[in-house]
Amino acid sequence: MAFSCRRPLQAASLAIGLGLFGVLSAGPAAADSVLNRGIGATIGTLDPQVNFLATEGFILDDIYEGLIDYDANGQIVPGAAEKWDISDDGLTYTFHLRDGLKWSSGEPLVAQDFVNGIVRTLDPATASDKAYIFVTTVAVAGAGDFNGGTNKDPASVGVTAPDAKTLVIKLAKPAPYALLLMSSFYAPPLHKPSLDKFGKDFIKPENIVSNGAYKMVENVPQSHVTLVRNPNYWDAGSVKIDKIVYKVTEDDNTAVKLWRAGDLDITIDIPSDQIDKLKAEFGDQVHVSPSTETVYESFNLKKPPFDNPKLREALSLAVDRDALINKVVKGGYSVNCGYTIPIADYDAPKVPDCAMAKADRIAKAKQLFADAGFGPDKPLSLAIESTNSDSPKKIAETIAVMWKQTLGIDAKVHAQDRDGWLAAFSAGTWDVFNDDLVGDFAGPESYLSYMDPRAESGYNWPSPEFEAAMDKAVATSDKAARYKLLAEAEKVLLDSYLTAPIAAGPNRHLVRSTVKGWGDNPPDWHSSRLLSIAPQ
Amino acid sequence: MFAYVIRRVVGSVPTLFALTVITFFMMRVAPGGPFSGSRRITKDALANIERAYHLDEPLWLQFARYIWGLLHFDFGPSMTYRDYTVSELIRAGFPTSLEVGLWAMLLASVTGIALGIAGALRRNHPIDYIAGAVAMTGLAIPIFVIGPVLQLTFGHGHGLGWLPLTDWPGDLPHKIMPVVTLALPNIAYVSRLMRGSMIETIRANYVRTARAKGIGEWRTIARHAFKGAILPVVAYLGPATAITITGSIVVEQIFQIPGIGRHFVTAATNRDYPLMLGVTLFYGAIVIFANLLTDIVRGLIDPKVSYE
Numbered sequence: 001m002a003f004s005c006r007r008p009l010q011a012a013s014l015a016i017g018l019g020l021f022g023v024l025s026a027g028p029a030a031a032d033s034v035l036n037r038g039i040g041a042t043i044g045t046l047d048p049q050v051n052f053l054a055t056e057g058f059i060l061d062d063i064y065e066g067l068i069d070y071d072a073n074g075q076i077v078p079g080a081a082e083k084w085d086i087s088d089d090g091l092t093y094t095f096h097l098r099d100g101l102k103w104s105s106g107e108p109l110v111a112q113d114f115v116n117g118i119v120r121t122l123d124p125a126t127a128s129d130k131a132y133i134f135v136t137t138v139a140v141a142g143a144g145d146f147n148g149g150t151n152k153d154p155a156s157v158g159v160t161a162p163d164a165k166t167l168v169i170k171l172a173k174p175a176p177y178a179l180l181l182m183s184s185f186y187a188p189p190l191h192k193p194s195l196d197k198f199g200k201d202f203i204k205p206e207n208i209v210s211n212g213a214y215k216m217v218e219n220v221p222q223s224h225v226t227l228v229r230n231p232n233y234w235d236a237g238s239v240k241i242d243k244i245v246y247k248v249t250e251d252d253n254t255a256v257k258l259w260r261a262g263d264l265d266i267t268i269d270i271p272s273d274q275i276d277k278l279k280a281e282f283g284d285q286v287h288v289s290p291s292t293e294t295v296y297e298s299f300n301l302k303k304p305p306f307d308n309p310k311l312r313e314a315l316s317l318a319v320d321r322d323a324l325i326n327k328v329v330k331g332g333y334s335v336n337c338g339y340t341i342p343i344a345d346y347d348a349p350k351v352p353d354c355a356m357a358k359a360d361r362i363a364k365a366k367q368l369f370a371d372a373g374f375g376p377d378k379p380l381s382l383a384i385e386s387t388n389s390d391s392p393k394k395i396a397e398t399i400a401v402m403w404k405q406t407l408g409i410d411a412k413v414h415a416q417d418r419d420g421w422l423a424a425f426s427a428g429t430w431d432v433f434n435d436d437l438v439g440d441f442a443g444p445e446s447y448l449s450y451m452d453p454r455a456e457s458g459y460n461w462p463s464p465e466f467e468a469a470m471d472k473a474v475a476t477s478d479k480a481a482r483y484k485l486l487a488e489a490e491k492v493l494l495d496s497y498l499t500a501p502i503a504a505g506p507n508r509h510l511v512r513s514t515v516k517g518w519g520d521n522p523p524d525w526h527s528s529r530l531l532s533i534a535p536q
Numbered sequence: 537m538f539a540y541v542i543r544r545v546v547g548s549v550p551t552l553f554a555l556t557v558i559t560f561f562m563m564r565v566a567p568g569g570p571f572s573g574s575r576r577i578t579k580d581a582l583a584n585i586e587r588a589y590h591l592d593e594p595l596w597l598q599f600a601r602y603i604w605g606l607l608h609f610d611f612g613p614s615m616t617y618r619d620y621t622v623s624e625l626i627r628a629g630f631p632t633s634l635e636v637g638l639w640a641m642l643l644a645s646v647t648g649i650a651l652g653i654a655g656a657l658r659r660n661h662p663i664d665y666i667a668g669a670v671a672m673t674g675l676a677i678p679i680f681v682i683g684p685v686l687q688l689t690f691g692h693g694h695g696l697g698w699l700p701l702t703d704w705p706g707d708l709p710h711k712i713m714p715v716v717t718l719a720l721p722n723i724a725y726v727s728r729l730m731r732g733s734m735i736e737t738i739r740a741n742y743v744r745t746a747r748a749k750g751i752g753e754w755r756t757i758a759r760h761a762f763k764g765a766i767l768p769v770v771a772y773l774g775p776a777t778a779i780t781i782t783g784s785i786v787v788e789q790i791f792q793i794p795g796i797g798r799h800f801v802t803a804a805t806n807r808d809y810p811l812m813l814g815v816t817l818f819y820g821a822i823v824i825f826a827n828l829l830t831d832i833v834r835g836l837i838d839p840k841v842s843y844e
Contacts, residue, residue, distance in 0.1 A: 253684065450576065
């Protein structure tokens with residue numbers, strides 16, 4: 001570093017001078033409408049059959065179209081399929097594709113492309129995270145054997161294309177919610193010629209062929225992804241915004257600053273401590289609504305004394321959910337006294353804890369705690385396993401304090417990163433698990449099937465009663481009757497106090513008032529083709 | 537000199553190998569794995585993924601496979617950013633980190649040295665106090681505070697609204713805030729180092745001799761004292777540059793700079809074994825190179841050091 005002292009000094013002062021006074025303000029050409037969307041963390045993969053993350057799902061939802069779509073409220077509308085028939089036994093779904101569907105390259109899009117998509121998702125060689133969707137969530141006939149490698153013939157999977165416009169999906173058991181999972185996120189078509197030609201690189205902007213409202217023209221790692229209109233999309237006429245730029249925004253505070261500065265129109269999240277301030281300043285441009293995440297405390301039934309239902313009930317009763325969520329955690333979380341999140345038309349059962357007067361609740365908690373054999377002379381100490389993210393950690397720490405104050409429990413919080421937290425769950429040595437589950441779709445089945453003892457999720461909870469109610473529900477195609485049976489199953493779960501339900505998580509976005517067509521919905525679907533930009 | 541460089545380069549191979557061994561096996565001690573994040577995934581689906589990334593093999597075989605790849609300059613695939621290999625990620629991010637880092641080090645060394653000299657020559661004068669105050673501020677305030685404060689003060693849509701908040705790669709104005717943020721702690725350190733060293737040097741006999749020759753104050757400082765006083769600064773700048781050009785996760789996240797600094801942290805929390813190993817080895821190589829360069833430069837400017 002032996003340099004002469006003067007020149008760099010001049011260069012540096014010149015640099016500072018230019019920077020301070022030569023501020024640029026060049027914008028894009030006024031003719032194109034551009035929507036800037038924050039995407040959060042760096043993109044993992046844009047492989048439509050592999051990606052399993054919601055943020056990448058936003059981009060993929062714009063560039064691929066599934067058999068069905070969601071409207072702004074998250075309800076099912078026809079996508080690439082204009083209509084469908086479901087057999088009376090609920091096992092056969094027949095989709096009829098629209099006329100004249102095309103890939104972005106102009107080639108015709110046929111039913112076999114959707115078959116190829118599902119088969120590739122299941123192919124062991126694809127190593128897809130979401131292969132399980134067609135094995136357990138919607139059990140497609142033959143999918144488990146093909147994914148597990150016991151049957152190597154792709155034709156053994158119950159997805160076929162009898163002709164170019166018809167797609168038939170055969171299920172091994174009924175899944176009345178199956179349509180919800182036929183969207184771009186789970187069942188995008190596959191353009192096999194480009195996969196064959198480019199291998200894993202078939203999703204690079206220069207190679208990609210897709211069928212959505214937009215096509216990808218640029219992907220700069222850790223920076224941004226640019227999409228433009230796909231003129232070959234069947235409904236291209238209804239697409240209003242010309243260009244979508246997804247920007248990586250790893251720091252939520254910076255994303256808020258960018259939104260204020262006008263560099264972003266939509267953020268992926270809002271830091272929880274800023275919601276109130278932003279609401280005061282920006283009113284209804286601050287969107288905070290319940291997500292599909294349910295937050296609860298799980299008790300380890302394999303580990304005494306947590307096998308004692310009285311103790312579990314006492315622990316649940318000792319949590320002041322209103323104070324916990326509305327005064328401490330905030331951030332858009334809402335108190336939830338059932339296991340499932342609030343779902344339209346589903347009359348969810350609740351634990352009685354929330355409806356009780358505070359004094360009664362605490363008295364009953366103390367009584368049950370004593371009945372379970374604990375008290376000042378026999379204290380209980382336990383550890384709560386939590387992730388080290390901000391809100392979950394706050395929840396665990398506050399519950400620990402509440403248990404200490406109400407029941408005199410020596411409760412410690414053990415917080416670590418998500419992988420460590422999940423590994424602790426699998427190890428099975430935990431006492432209380434500061435748990436959460438994000439629904440695959442906004443239906444009670446997505447939650448309750450996870451708690452089904454046969455799903456082997458690791459809760460060690462034997463319950464023939466719950467299984468029986470679930471079996472009846474899955475065989476019932478009428479939605480109202482099915483939801484009633486599912487509510488019965490949920491009641492069995494809640495009565496057992498295997499978990500203490502706590503809260504529903506939030507979706508949080510800043511959406512500029514000029515962006516029209518935005519609707520808050522729990523699964524957080526927001527296709528860019530539904531949005532438009534109002535002139536200012 | 538050439539023989540010396542060769543010796544040092546060859547000597548770095550065992551260091552890098554040790555780094556590989558330690559990083560490889562230490563990462564496996566952390567609970568969980570790169571694909572354990574999904575709770576609903578079936579055993580078959582998880583087994584397929586682990587097979588695709590050879591995670592089902594015994595650890596010694598995975599290690600051998602990794603070393604074999606290294607010998608072919610192949611760092612393997614990233615397990616988080618599954619569209620990319622580790623080499624692609626480093627190739628994509630390093631030029632950016634390098635650019636920001638070099639600007640920051642340039643700013644830090646020039647400003648730091650200037651402040652340090654000014655402080656040393658005008659001891660206990662207001663200039664000295666101001667330089668000291670600037671240095672202490674830079675050292676005391678962490679960059680995760682400096683960055684946002686700069687954004688709130690100078691960023692578009694905030695305060696003075698002079699500078700763009702992020703949007704790398706941009707032209708010069710985009711670089712100012714991240715470069716200044718990254719440079720501030722180094723400015724502080726360099727200026728304190730330079731001040732102390734200069735105070736010591738201007739009392740040295742050879743500087744008094746230079747003065748006695750009557751060549752004037754400025755020439756005495758620039759020609760004679762500077763060369764002696766800069767040595768500890770050079771020794772500091774080598775490793776500091778290595779750290780700075782490999783990126784800073786804080787600055788990269790706050791200013792959304794697509795560098796490689798973030799990989800050091802995110803690869804660890806994501807259990808992205810190949811990426812973690814790749815950036816660690818890369819960083820190790822850069823540090824070794826920077827130290828070598830520092831020693832060579834010291835050999836050139838310090839007559840007491842010789843490598844022959």
